[in-house]
Amino acid sequence: MAESEEINKATKKLEDISLKTDADETEKYVDCDNEIKQNIGKEETLSKISDSSESVSSELKSEDNKQKNTNKEQCDSEEEYFSVGEDDNEDEEEEEEDDVKVEKIDEDEYKRTLEETLSDDEKLERKNKSQECKDEGNKFFRESEFNEAIDKYSEALKICPFAFPKERSIMYSNRGACHMKLENNEEAIKDCSSAIDLHPHYLKAVLRRAELYEKIDKLDEALADYQKAVELDPTQNKARITAMRLADQIKDRNEKMKTEMLGKLKDLGNLVLKPFGLSTDNFQLQQGETGSYSVNFKQN
Template sequence: MVVIEPVPKPSNSTTSAAGDRLNTGSVTGYASDGYETASDTEVVDDEAVSDNTDKLDEHERNTKDQTYEDALNDDELNQKTLAQMNDTKVEGNKLFADGLYEEALLKYDCAIQVAPEMPSSSEIRSICHNNRATCFFKLGKYEDTIKECTKALELNPKYMKALIRRGEAHEKLENYDEAIADLKKILELDPGNYQSMRTIVRLEPLAIEKREKMKEEMLGKLKDMGNTILGRFGMSVDNFKAVKDPNTGSYSISFQR
């Protein structure tokens, strides 16, 4: 069964039109211009200093009010952007539920592109990347699945569902060592995940078999290359035999006609 991740509902949040709650934040503070005081050798006009101080205080208040207003505007914009991202994601979920995976992919991508640089959007972007991975998995595009899961994990390294999905895609491509690596990461996050343990036990013999097969293929290619070169001299690699020394464990090469 494929699960499409919902948006989390943290506290201190704003409710979007889709019913999900999105994190918001506010920024406060101000910046003021510095000024130099008179030196000991200068004659100071007390009234002038007082007047300049009053003007400086007024400037600081105006700057603070403007900065606070800008922060509120930015916060409101962030909230609207996050709500738009969530609404688009929900549309993608509906298309996925109807089996329209290509159309769902476009919706998830739109949600990701709305605000790619917003730190507050990293969680929902991670979810959308994982949902895109699920669509690609359904379409049998396992390499694209792995790419999307990797993007999701870059945003959230502890994203269990992305690790599970990437491991499944690696297994489909017979990348058994990579699949086992993802399963071991899952066990680091969830030591009691027995499904991952059983899958590792099942995949390890397949990984060993594939490594041996790759080794044989590599040796075969090296042998063919050697025969091509030695053939010019009327020889082949079969004329050479590796003999192991039982005492040292080292090998020596002997020539045979």
């Protein structure tokens, strides 16, 4: 009997222990299940955040690309604008140059037309006034005030009527002398040429232009002017001597140019003939009595 009670107590303890163990295991299982659910929830939240971040990033990239495209279009537009502007400026500069030329022609034509309406006394009055300007220019020239002299000669040319070409010729020549002193050789030549056009026998202008041409190494033009000066005044011994010197100088220059040209032609000929085992030495030029040349071949 006692043994039976002990057995029952032991059995009950075992059942209690078993139930407690099952309860603990169930509680652990529930806790584990909740933890798993929480982790799953966190992962879903993180996934949503990641998706949302990617979406925002995509939208930002799209906006950035749009902005870049917009900026590029603006830059292209500005480049096109400035490019067009530069072309327009170039066209405007060319138009301005043409306008200056036309304006000068129109100004001369206007002056000529205006002169037709003037009486002889009015023309004479303007001539006298221009002579006063020229005299002032001469004074500045003697004092080596060449720029001031140029201004006065230019003023005189504006006033002096076209009906007095000889007087205008002197004004051009004097202004050319000022440019010559200032070493504005091209401007000086232009003024001397204008003087000669108005007065072809103006010896001083011819001699001055001859000297200018020689300065800028236009020897042929200089020789022509010196020869013309001798024709106008055979007593111009200095011009005659200079003309002879220039003639020899031009001859030497032409011979030098001829030698250089023949040397270049010979080099070119040798370059062409070399692949055939020949050179220009295989060909000899002989001048006949009539002045014509014949070519003879000479074998090495």
